[in-house]
Amino acid sequence: MTVKKTARTEANAPEPVASDDRPVEARIRAVFDGLTASEKRLAEVVIDSQGDLAAFRAGELADRAGVSAATAARFFRRLGYENYDEARRAARTERNWGSPLYELTGIGERRLAAGDFGLHIAQDLQNLARTAEMMNPAALASAIDILVAARRLWIVGFRNSAALASYARGLLVHVKADVRLVPIAGQTLAEDLVGLRPDDAILVIGFRRRPSILREILALAGEAGARSVLIADLTADRTARLATVVLRCHNRGHSLFDSYAAPMSVLNHLCSAVGLALGEEAVNRLTEIERLHERLDPLDVGPVRRPAARRATSKWADAEK
Amino acid sequence: MTVKKTARTEANAPEPVASDDRPVEARIRAVFDGLTASEKRLAEVVIDSQGDLAAFRAGELADRAGVSAATAARFFRRLGYENYDEARRAARTERNWGSPLYELTGIGERRLAAGDFGLHIAQDLQNLARTAEMMNPAALASAIDILVAARRLWIVGFRNSAALASYARGLLVHVKADVRLVPIAGQTLAEDLVGLRPDDAILVIGFRRRPSILREILALAGEAGARSVLIADLTADRTARLATVVLRCHNRGHSLFDSYAAPMSVLNHLCSAVGLALGEEAVNRLTEIERLHERLDPLDVGPVRRPAARRATSKWADAEK
DNA sequence: GTCGAAATGAAAGGTTTCTTTCATCAGATG
DNA sequence: CATCTGATGAAAGAAACCTTTCATTTCGAC
Structure with a gap:
């Protein structure tokens, strides 16, 4: 197989950034536009997992997104991780270390987009929280x-x-x-x-x-x-x-x-x-x-081609039911 | 004080309670006194994980507790789970259902309105926060x-x-x-x-x-x-x-x-x-x-009285400016 | 229409993880 | 002290998982 130009083959992963500690969401955003339709669905699932990424197996995510496990494996490599396990580990530390919303509501932490926008969002987080409280x-x-x-x-x-x-x-x-x-x-x-x-x-x-x-x-x-x-x-x-x-x-x-x-x-x-x-x-x-x-409706993501549920007998198939 | 201990061999697991949906912590408390030293250390590790249980592998928990993976396997069976995977799944759904997001938001314990509305607001807090992050x-x-x-x-x-x-x-x-x-x-x-x-x-x-x-x-x-x-x-x-x-x-x-x-x-x-x-x-x-x-404008808040309270005929036509 | 590049899933392969077996060890009991 | 009970880890075995390969499909260009 001749690998040339920007062809994306298994063998040619994006050069790993030395010690990339961006959170998963940031990585997704960084490459989102270049993702394939399947990968975008995966991205959505990952984001929807609300930071609980580490609690899922790659295959589960794949099922939720309606793609194959293979695509999931590729997806995480594309995000710059060595493999899924590294992604999982990273997600776990993000959770405990950086990302509880906690810090977001306490105005002015650096996790939010910088500047005014962060303050703005913090204000709205408070609005929501206070509204709920009262x-x-x-x-x-x-x-x-x-x-x-x-x-x-x-x-x-x-x-x-x-x-x-x-x-x-x-x-x-x-x-x-x-x-x-x-x-x-x-x-x-x-x-x-x-x-x-x-x-x-x-x-x-x-x-x-x-x-x-x-x-x-x-x-x-x-x-x-x-x-x-x-x-x-x-x-x-x-x-x-x-x-x-x-x-x-x-x-x-x-x-x-x-x-x-x-x-x-x-x-x-x-x-x-x-x-x-x-x-x-x-x-x-x-x-x-x-x-x-x-x-x-095209839904803008392209045709949804669901692979016939990967394994009906899978243990997690009924996880959410 | 000789406690008549029931023999615990691998083959003789406690009969599984039909659909036991107590959270992990409750299960631990229920049997804590009967746990062995190793298991108590495991229990502590599990509780320390703060609901992130699902993010860990059984082996990792064992390592943290300084016990063998075998003990971990026994431990979760003793908690009433079929196996570790079931415990993991249970922990994950607890996270979404039992200890909902708003505890993560740092708004505090119990201060959000209870029930569905709290979950709803929590979802929107997430939406806001993730939008900001991304x-x-x-x-x-x-x-x-x-x-x-x-x-x-x-x-x-x-x-x-x-x-x-x-x-x-x-x-x-x-x-x-x-x-x-x-x-x-x-x-x-x-x-x-x-x-x-x-x-x-x-x-x-x-x-x-x-x-x-x-x-x-x-x-x-x-x-x-x-x-x-x-x-x-x-x-x-x-x-x-x-x-x-x-x-x-x-x-x-x-x-x-x-x-x-x-x-x-x-x-x-x-x-x-x-x-x-x-x-x-x-x-x-x-x-x-x-x-x-x-x-x-009276603004609805003060005791300011409009001179002509009833000039409603055309006043709201200025809605846009 | 034909061709080629890209995407994708099925399946195979290899690795890791979980469970069980089994031998050892510690402590209690007589 | 001998013996028994139960706890425990090492290791084997089983199961699940992740990754890679490879063939198929899709889509666009010519």
């Missing part, structure tokens, strides 16, 4: 209940909250009928919200700055007997009093703009919970559709 | 530069990405002129994107599932000489090749839907950075306006 489980459950029980559902969001409202609606239409967005361009609120009834509900995204109309909408719903869920920042006060349930999110921004990472996360959870509560059947059907789509 | 500073700087230098800027987002695109646009219009959203309902793309020039740029939000039109748009921009920034998940491949700069976000969702907390955060940072780079004057002026607004 979330009232009862309120959350109640909110889910309201959305589940609603016959018709309006989602309201102005200004900064409009994008969030749109997002929420995009999720909820997957699991529920009769979900409407307010305001719709070109319509007046009167048209939008006509005929609110006691078995309807509204989901209000109310981050500052809240136009006063927001309170009027909430009051209107209250008068109509409809229940309301408000998602808002900590400054909401008068508005909050008008809602049946309030879920608060930390949204302090590190720089010019407020952050909506935590609201996004809360909305995601809320909609998932509603979907699950609405019956697994409906959801299963929908996720099934989703998966079907993914299979039919 | 972010290429050079790419980020380049993306900022492209957006700053753009004479006209289009923001593109379909499906799931539409809300994000809308959000990005909402931020960017604050700091830049000539920022347009694509697609706009009722217009064809041809109308939207007509006349792209080399000094224009497009910001593409491209999370899966990506319609093929996305690639066409990127190709179009490339042919026109306009630079492009793509924000996408890890599966973007063919699409990514068409963009000038790619910023990748982790968006794995804990439940039904993908998460967009990290993209939200990245967009926020990106827009802030663009704003800052565009000159402090402009930004200062804008933030000044912002603060002024806050002072004049």
Whole structure:
């Protein structure tokens, strides 16, 4: 076999960098664009393993990615490791030594991308963590209940909250009928919200700055007997009093703009919970559709050629089931 | 004190309890007093591994404890596992289920809301952290530069990405002129994107599932000489090749839907950075306006009473600015 | 259409790891 | 002291794993 140019054969591994102690993720990023489709799937699996890489065997990773063990072996060599065992060892020490998120939340460690961006992310990590800490489980459950029980559902969001409202609606239409967005361009609120009834509900995204109309909408719903869920920042006060349930999110921004990472996360959870509560059947059907789509859709990674499950009797085949 | 010890030979393992799902530590505590000296040392090593048990081989644990591999094999059987591999698998799932991520995040013991929501938030913390770890500073700087230098800027987002695109646009219009959203309902793309020039740029939000039109748009921009920034998940491949700069976000969702907390955060940072780079004057002026607004606007927080509390007729029409 | 390069999985090969057997050793008991 | 019980490691044996080879497939170029 004549090895020339950049052909990648088994015999010609990239020259090993002397004492390369970059974490696995960094290595992946460094070569990601040059990876093959199979390898990219592997990369995803590895990253998804959330730092638990060392807990897996190469073959397991391969199975999860739907590729052969051989490809896995090649993959880790490509990442600059001598072999999988070295990768595993490295991952293990990374875990204990460098990478607990712990350090990330304690602002300003060097693991994050340098500079402003690191600070920014640290801020959002805090926003998420704080939001989670102060979330009232009862309120959350109640909110889910309201959305589940609603016959018709309006989602309201102005200004900064409009994008969030749109997002929420995009999720909820997957699991529920009769979900409407307010305001719709070109319509007046009167048209939008006509005929609110006691078995309807509204989901209000109310981050500052809240136009006063927001309170009027909430009051209107209250008068109509409809229940309301408000998602808002900590400054909401008068508005909050008008809602049946309030879920608060930390949204302090590190720089010019407020952050909506935590609201996004809360909305995601809320909609998932509603979907699950609405019956697994409906959801299963929908996720099934989703998966079907993914299979039919090129998905941008290229055709997924699954090798017939490597070994049906494999011990780990049922690990996650 | 003669304890009547049950003979323990290889052949006579304790009868396996049907589906014993106690964590490893609990098992150890349950039998600790009955362990031999070697086994106690092993037990200590296992506990010291802090849940990373799955990352070690039986032999390694034995080495650390200063005992033979044979003793290790016996030890795990004594803990009620069929063999070491079963123990390893159990430890791994414990990690994901029993002692969830948020203990790793250093937010502290028990402070996150319990249950599913905690797991959900933990997932998003991971998404954020991993996005930060993996972010290429050079790419980020380049993306900022492209957006700053753009004479006209289009923001593109379909499906799931539409809300994000809308959000990005909402931020960017604050700091830049000539920022347009694509697609706009009722217009064809041809109308939207007509006349792209080399000094224009497009910001593409491209999370899966990506319609093929996305690639066409990127190709179009490339042919026109306009630079492009793509924000996408890890599966973007063919699409990514068409963009000038790619910023990748982790968006794995804990439940039904993908998460967009990290993209939200990245967009926020990106827009802030663009704003800052565009000159402090402009930004200062804008933030000044912002603060002024806050002072004049009741903001829902203070006892400030609006003179005319009911001028709702047209007030919320200014939602965009 | 043909050719070649690249990618990939099946299978073989070689290595490591886990388990069991077995002999030794330590401590208790009579 | 002799004997017995149980713990323990060495080593053999078995099983699982990782790597490499090699044939096949895919994809693009000509």
